Every structure is written in C-alpha cells, then in structure tokens.
Amino acid sequence: MKPDDIRKMDSEERLRKLAELRLELIKLRMQARVGTLSNTARIRNIRRDIARILTIMREKERSQEEVFEEEE
Numbered sequence: 001m002k003p004d005d006i007r008k009m010d011s012e013e014r015l016r017k018l019a020e021l022r023l024e025l026i027k028l029r030m031q032a033r034v035g036t037l038s039n040t041a042r043i044r045n046i047r048r049d050i051a052r053i054l055t056i057m058r059e060k061e062r063s064q065e066e067v068f069e070e071e072e
Helices: 003-008 011-034 041-071
Strands: none
Touching: 003 041, 011 041
C-alpha cells in the first residue's frame, strides 16, 4: 500500500483498513506458529502497512493541531 493511497482515504476508511490489517496480522502470526504459513514476507509487509497508516493518521492529527493553535 502506497502512502499516497492512504492519504486519499478518509479517516473512517483508514481506521477500517487498520483494523483489517491488524486482524490479518494476527491470523498470519497464528499460521506461522502452527507452521502453515507459506509467505513469511507477508507479515513484514502488513506490519509496514500498519505503520504507514498510523504515521499518516498522526500527520493529519498534528496538522489539525497546528491549525487550531494558529487560530488562538
């Protein structure tokens, strides 16, 4: 998932995607423990996607804080 795609999403979509990725990560970790996981790189990719979403959410949050501080 590219950062530009994440930035185009609205906040609800980002939260939904974040929850979806976290659930998938849990499932993949369980598969890894059982030994049925075929693509181990998928775990790393999902973790990175989660980090990207959280980073962009924080960017948006900080930009709103700055706007709010300027108004005061």
